[in-house]
Amino acid sequence: MSDSLKREAAARAVALVEPGMRLGLGTGSTARHFVALLGERVRQGLDVVGVPTSEATRRQAEDEGIRLTTLEETPQLDLTVDGADEFDDRLRLVKGGGGALLREKIVAASSTRMVVIADSSKRVERLGRFPLPVEVVRFGLASTRTAVADVASRFGAQGSVTLRHAEEEPFVTDEGHFILDIAFGVIAEPEAMAAALVAIPGVVEHGLFIGLCQTAFLATPDGILTLTNNDA
Numbered sequence: 735m736s737d738s739l740k741r742e743a744a745a746r747a748v749a750l751v752e753p754g755m756r757l758g759l760g761t762g763s764t765a766r767h768f769v770a771l772l773g774e775r776v777r778q779g780l781d782v783v784g785v786p787t788s789e790a791t792r793r794q795a796e797d798e799g800i801r802l803t804t805l806e807e808t809p810q811l812d813l814t815v816d817g818a819d820e821f822d823d824r825l826r827l828v829k830g831g832g833g834a835l836l837r838e839k840i841v842a843a844s845s846t847r848m849v850v851i852a853d854s855s856k857r858v859e860r861l862g863r864f865p866l867p868v869e870v871v872r873f874g875l876a877s878t879r880t881a882v883a884d885v886a887s888r889f890g891a892q893g894s895v896t897l898r899h900a901e902e903e904p905f906v907t908d909e910g911h912f913i914l915d916i917a918f919g920v921i922a923e924p925e926a927m928a929a930a931l932v933a934i935p936g937v938v939e940h941g942l943f944i945g946l947c948q949t950a951f952l953a954t955p956d957g958i959l960t961l962t963n964n965d966a
């Protein structure tokens with residue numbers, strides 16, 4: 735998708751921001767537009783505070799002059815705006831392509847409202863096209879990986895479980911963990927599979943965001959499509 739479409743989706747989300755709001759600031763190339771546009775409004779006098787979902791977003795928000803806070807200081811947020819790697823029509827999301835899924839999920843769960851901004855290529859009929867990221871502690875990696883692979887195959891994964899790398903080295907998250915990517919194909923039972931994954935010792939979190947997102951602004955060549963999920 736072109737960058738200008740991503741920016742349009744981000745602009746729709748920025749329009750939701752009101753003075754005094756406590757914001758969750760997402761991670762990725764689409765969320766980056768949101769932070770940039772928010773920065774423009776802050777420089778025009780808008781007073782908000784934000785909790786960044788990654789060190790990359792923290793650096794960008796600081797450069798933009800956005801006042802930052804933490805969940806320790808501000809445990810309840812009004813609105814989180816973030817990207818997604820894929821989502822279905824019930825606004826169940828897969829996130830973590832950028833490796834920030836743990837902080838992203840904690841921030842989203844601390845928000846009254848989560849809005850996703852994405853392009854139409856991210857919309858899927860059934861989740862699983864994008865490999866599912868699973869954040870794991872480094873200790874016991876081989877055992878955890880075997881347990882994750884067992885769950886993945888029980889729930890119909892068509893591909894393998896891969897340790898994510900950055901260049902030659904394993905990718906390390908902002909919280910100091912590794913990421914396993916599960917090539918599913920189709921995730922037939924997202925809720926049950928999510929429960930099975932978090933039951934594995936060593937698994938910190940997975941990239942399925944279920945019941946967290948209420949609204950998606952979807953950039954299409956014909957304009958912005960709004961999807962809503964009133965159950966979240």
Ligand SMILES: O=C(CO)[C@H](O)[C@H](O)COP(=O)(O)O
Pocket residue numbers: 760761762763764765816817818819828829830831832833834835838
């Ligand atoms: O989950 C994420 C990072 O962990 C991102 O939100 C996701 O990867 C989407 O990124 P982009 O907007 O660049 O497509």
